[in-house]
Amino acid sequence: MSSPRYVVGIDLGTTNCALASLDLATETARVEVDDIAQLVNVGELAARPLLPSFLYLPDDKDFPPGSTRLPWNTDDSAVIGELARRRGAERPGRLVASAKSWLCHSGVDRTAPILPWGSSEDGLRVSPLDASARYLEHMARAWEQQHSGERLCDQDVLVTVPASFDEAARELTLRATAQAGMPSVRLLEEPQAAFYAWLDLAGERWRDRVKVGDLVLVCDVGGGTTDFSLIAVTESEAALALARVAVGDHILLGGDNMDLALARLVQQRLEQAGHKVDAMQLQALWLQCGAAKERLFEEPSLDRQPVTLLGRGSRLVGGTIKGEVLREDLNRVIVEGFFPRVPADAEPARQRRVGLQELGLPYAADPAITRHLARFLMRQASDAPGLDAIRRGHGGLAAPTHVLFNGGVMKAPALRDRVLETLNDWLAAQGCPAIAGDGVLDAPDLDRAVARGAAFYGRARRRNGIRIRGGSPRTYYIGIESAMPAVPGLDAPMKALCVVPFGMEEGTEATIPGREFGLVVGEPAEFRFLSSTVRKHDAVGTLIEDWGDDLLEQEPLEVMLEGQGTAVDQVVPVRLEAKVTEVGTLELWCVSRDGCQRWKLELNIRERDR
Amino acid sequence: MGFAARFSAALRSFFALLFSGRMPDDVLDRFRPAQAAAPAPGAPPPAAPPTDEGDRAVQLLAILQRDGRLVDFLQEDIAAYADAQVGIAVRDVHANCRAALARYLTLEPVCTAAEGTGVAIDAATDPARVKLVGAVSAAARQGIVQHRGWQVARIALPPLPRLEDRRIVAPAEIEVA
Numbered sequence: 001m002s003s004p005r006y007v008v009g010i011d012l013g014t015t016n017c018a019l020a021s022l023d024l025a026t027e028t029a030r031v032e033v034d035d036i037a038q039l040v041n042v043g044e045l046a047a048r049p050l051l052p053s054f055l056y057l058p059d060d061k062d063f064p065p066g067s068t069r070l071p072w073n074t075d076d077s078a079v080i081g082e083l084a085r086r087r088g089a090e091r092p093g094r095l096v097a098s099a100k101s102w103l104c105h106s107g108v109d110r111t112a113p114i115l116p117w118g119s120s121e122d123g124l125r126v127s128p129l130d131a132s133a134r135y136l137e138h139m140a141r142a143w144e145q146q147h148s149g150e151r152l153c154d155q156d157v158l159v160t161v162p163a164s165f166d167e168a169a170r171e172l173t174l175r176a177t178a179q180a181g182m183p184s185v186r187l188l189e190e191p192q193a194a195f196y197a198w199l200d201l202a203g204e205r206w207r208d209r210v211k212v213g214d215l216v217l218v219c220d221v222g223g224g225t226t227d228f229s230l231i232a233v234t235e236s237e238a239a240l241a242l243a244r245v246a247v248g249d250h251i252l253l254g255g256d257n258m259d260l261a262l263a264r265l266v267q268q269r270l271e272q273a274g275h276k277v278d279a280m281q282l283q284a285l286w287l288q289c290g291a292a293k294e295r296l297f298e299e300p301s302l303d304r305q306p307v308t309l310l311g312r313g314s315r316l317v318g319g320t321i322k323g324e325v326l327r328e329d330l331n332r333v334i335v336e337g338f339f340p341r342v343p344a345d346a347e348p349a350r351q352r353r354v355g356l357q358e359l360g361l362p363y364a365a366d367p368a369i370t371r372h373l374a375r376f377l378m379r380q381a382s383d384a385p386g387l388d389a390i391r392r393g394h395g396g397l398a399a400p401t402h403v404l405f406n407g408g409v410m411k412a413p414a415l416r417d418r419v420l421e422t423l424n425d426w427l428a429a430q431g432c433p434a435i436a437g438d439g440v441l442d443a444p445d446l447d448r449a450v451a452r453g454a455a456f457y458g459r460a461r462r463r464n465g466i467r468i469r470g471g472s473p474r475t476y477y478i479g480i481e482s483a484m485p486a487v488p489g490l491d492a493p494m495k496a497l498c499v500v501p502f503g504m505e506e507g508t509e510a511t512i513p514g515r516e517f518g519l520v521v522g523e524p525a526e527f528r529f530l531s532s533t534v535r536k537h538d539a540v541g542t543l544i545e546d547w548g549d550d551l552l553e554q555e556p557l558e559v560m561l562e563g564q565g566t567a568v569d570q571v572v573p574v575r576l577e578a579k580v581t582e583v584g585t586l587e588l589w590c591v592s593r594d595g596c597q598r599w600k601l602e603l604n605i606r607e608r609d610r
Numbered sequence: 611m612g613f614a615a616r617f618s619a620a621l622r623s624f625f626a627l628l629f630s631g632r633m634p635d636d637v638l639d640r641f642r643p644a645q646a647a648a649p650a651p652g653a654p655p656p657a658a659p660p661t662d663e664g665d666r667a668v669q670l671l672a673i674l675q676r677d678g679r680l681v682d683f684l685q686e687d688i689a690a691y692a693d694a695q696v697g698i699a700v701r702d703v704h705a706n707c708r709a710a711l712a713r714y715l716t717l718e719p720v721c722t723a724a725e726g727t728g729v730a731i732d733a734a735t736d737p738a739r740v741k742l743v744g745a746v747s748a749a750a751r752q753g754i755v756q757h758r759g760w761q762v763a764r765i766a767l768p769p770l771p772r773l774e775d776r777r778i779v780a781p782a783e784i785e786v787a
Binding site for chain 1: 676691
């Protein structure tokens with residue numbers, strides 16, 4: 001590959017995608033956010049700052065023939081972006097939404113055509129993987145239209161993923177980029193990307209804002225997901241260095257939930273007043289409540305914001321219903337409902353286990369983002385190896401000194417204040433100094449900071465600029481059954497062998513010492529695979545037995561030994577090797593004793609038995 | 611006839627019909643159905659025009675209806691409704707039509723001076739751009755701006771729909787239960 005002209009950051013979001021690029025040919029070039037061409041109406045192409053992550057699968061009843069073609073594509077089997085979102089509200093059975101949340105949902109086969117989920121319409125279906133690939137492909141073509149003569153696959157492309165994405169979801173994201181014609185991209189965690197956007201903005205002055213021992217909480221609340229990370233300021237060769245020391249679990253909770261909660265409230269009120277609100281009007285109400293929420297948050301002097309549902313027939317004036325969102329609603333539903341001022345030891349409510357649960361996205365059972373944050377900060381009990389201890393209160397709370405907000409929701413000053421107040425309550429209770437006003441690191445353009453930051457990071461990587469040390473975001477284990485007599489009805493107790501330690505750096509390898517496995521040639525072998533975001537001290541080869549709920553089971557790993565000159569059925573002793581790739585994924589290999597034969601373990605991302 | 615002129619004629623016709631119930635004279639003259647000279651014998655029949663004069667006007671109406679429900683509003687008999695009820699609907703129609711207009715065209719005043727201020731006039735004052743009212747005499751050199759006028763500075767309408775769909779302002783909507 002010839003050396004790329006641009007670095008391009010792609011934010012492949014749950015509800016919106018964004019694109020930013022940086023021209024490498026100019027030394028002093030700044031990150032440019034690229035607007036994305038998309039169908040905004042039937043027959044109308046326009047560039048918009050964000051590409052809504054919606055895929056609509058039309059049939060011949062939807063649009064006049066030829067009216068949804070794109071300049072780069074004669075295939076009109078799917079519509080992506082604003083028109084998809086709008087038309088999908090009218091015909092939800094053909095709309096694919098939140099593909100990214102499905103991509104990290106291990107309860108379903110993410111490579112099978114299962115979306116639109118639960119649709120009763122027959123017709124085309126796509127897999128979460130395909131949908132993601134289509135968004136990427138769309139962005140690639142749109143970008144190429146703006147940068148004539150360049151192909152996106154020839155650039156240095158960074159795709160961002162939530163820090164909480166597990167290995168399977170990262171792997172699937174990479175597969176989606178390959179399917180979109182970009183076989184060599186790198187992954188970057190979104191909270192880190194947001195931090196890079198701040199670094200880009202602050203320039204060299206960033207060194208004046210933080211000092212060694214500081215701890216930055218990145219609080220990223222987007223449309224569909226909430227993602228936390230901790231970044232520690234350390235010292236390396238007498239200069240400030242940065243290390244990502246903790247990532248949170250995946251929480252399906254975001255701005256869309258908030259807007260819907262408001263819409264439900266307004267709907268209830270309208271229905272009490274004798275109006276009827278149908279499903280399609282609820283959709284309109286949802287959008288309007290989102291806009292009303294933003295307006296009220298922006299303008300603290302307003303005490304109410306009207307929402308109107310125009311009559312659906314041509315009787316416009318006669319059929320119009322008026323509702324309103326009051327500031328009090330905002331305080332009660334959004335601020336107190338999603339950001340309650342809870343103590344630091346508050347635990348989020350657990351998922352209810354109902355006997356028969358409709359299989360769908362595993363939305364967070366507790367809407368309180370502050371409770372999820374408390375749990376995240378309380379669970380960082382062990383420090384990452386190779387680093388100074390992170391700051392901690394006397395009750396064990398990881399104690400940030402700075403906060404960096406990201407995501408559309410965090411644009412609201414009232415919500416930022418609430419998060420800060422709550423954090424300061426916790427810090428005070430734990431004997432730590434409060435985060436002052438200058439402890440809030442301001443990233444610009446919260447909707448697109450991630451794409452910007454990714455492009456900035458791409459250049460920093462190429463030019464040995466400042467980088468956040470990250471490495472593996474989790475500790476990974478392989479399940480080993482104990483050699484104990486089997487008991488009917490009980491699984492043999494399992495031990496977990498650490499194969500990848502937390503923070504294992506990109507581009508490094510490790511051999512798992514002291515253990516050999518016998519694999520049968522010609523037969524598939526399966527390994528149980530587990531991960532932890534909180535156990536950070538386990539070194540490669542550590543065997544653990546009792547882990548409470550620190551470990552999470554992942555998709556199993558599979559390997560099939562093809563006999564190369566070896567008889568089928570023969571048992572081959574192998575050892576395990578782990579590698580964290582430059583791209584940002586991990587690989588596990590079985591290696592024969594003589595080291596001559598290697599087989600890669602593959603994640604089985606097909607449906608898992610529940 | 612250029613697009614801007616067609617657009618201006620279409621828009622003026624629309625509002626003239628709407629508010630005074632008659633077409634502007636110059637438009638009537640310009641677009642009188644052809645008492646066309648018979649084509650010279652042997653000359654090929656003129657090719658069908660790619661866009662009819664009215665297509666863009668219908669398109670603009672369709673956009674204002676799609677985004678702001680303007681046609682529904684204008685076509686509805688609102689005499690029976692209380693002002694408050696009209697007001698509720700109008701706020702939305704107004705906001706959405708305004709946004710749609712801003713998206714596809716830029717309107718700016720013809721006269722840059724503020725209303726109520728004095729401006730110079732001279733022989734070169736173009737009656738299409740500036741309408742003089744009151745005691746207009748040949749010697750008049752000065753006047754007070756009463757209305758700044760409007761003109762279209764930019765227009766960028768999306769491509770026209772298929773030929774057969776160009777009279778559709780809004781499709782009928784049928785919900786399948």
